[in-house]
Amino acid sequence: MDKSWFDVQKKTAGVGNKELADAIGRDRSIVSRILKGEVRFDLDYADPFARVLGVDAAEILLRAGAPIDVVPPSNARAVAFEGASLENPAGNLPVWGTGLGAAREIDGEAIEQTDLNTGEVLEYVKRPSILKGKQGAYGLHVQGSSMHPALPDGEMVAACRDMPLAVGDNVVVYLRMSNDDDDGAVARAVLIKELVRRSASFLELRQYEPKMDFRIPMSSVLRIDRILTRREMLM
Known part of the structure; x- marks a missing residue:
């Protein structure tokens, strides 16, 4: 987590942790812990953070330490499971x-x-x-x-x-x-x-x-x- 980069972007955009917290529906204290690397950065935070800071979501993911290749298409459901069935193949x-x-x-x-x-x-x-x-x-x-x-x-x-x-x-x-x-x-x-x-x-x-x-x-x-x-x- 590149906290110094996020601090610069917040200052440039004229926003604080409260605006980031409101964007993701979390408490301001959690945003502070996220930016310190104490709480996991959820993939879904990238787009709201990007909108508030006025930067690209891919840059948010990069600075947060998330691999870019895991970003789903904009119309994808990140938590949709594939292969739903009433059968139980090994490992399901x-x-x-x-x-x-x-x-x-x-x-x-x-x-x-x-x-x-x-x-x-x-x-x-x-x-x-x-x-x-x-x-x-x-x-x-x-x-x-x-x-x-x-x-x-x-x-x-x-x-x-x-x-x-x-x-x-x-x-x-x-x-x-x-x-x-x-x-x-x-x-x-x-x-x-x-x-x-x-x-x-x-x-x-x-x-x-x-x-x-x-x-x-x-x-x-x-x-x-x-x-x-x-x-x-x-x-």
Whole structure:
């Protein structure tokens, strides 16, 4: 990430991190971390950044350290999976069933949840190359508008159990059930949110509609799976 170049372009265009954040529907603090190289640069940020800074999207990708040859055509759907089928040729990715769940009350606020059924495979889709050999990978459809525009309602995403987590990642948080034998392999409520902070005692998450940060105790969390970025889906 060439932060000094971005600083020059912001000064030339007369804009700051707020304008970049508004363009991608993220918080200004996340843009600051992106430009410092602390948070992954998503492929979808290139066009909005280019519009705000008045430069070419290819230059944005180059300065952000992204390979130019992964840029999709302007009419492409970056997260569209190919080869959807009810059959499961070796290596394909299962897409689990989801539905909009009952809201979970946290600090007096209703937080949107997703019902995830790991026993219901809707289809099998082509596995992104970055997930080859990973047993804990799966696809799901986003339900509801709480993560719009980062994760729109109905968008198919891929998640994986055994990938490192970083602040700014979108994640699937499995909430612990009362059953002591709970291993995550049942129908359950999950939270699909952005990771803000993780400590030994709590997990801090962010949603966008309505915009708010909230915490849940780690004792309520069974596991956290990372959602792949659009760039990773194309690799």
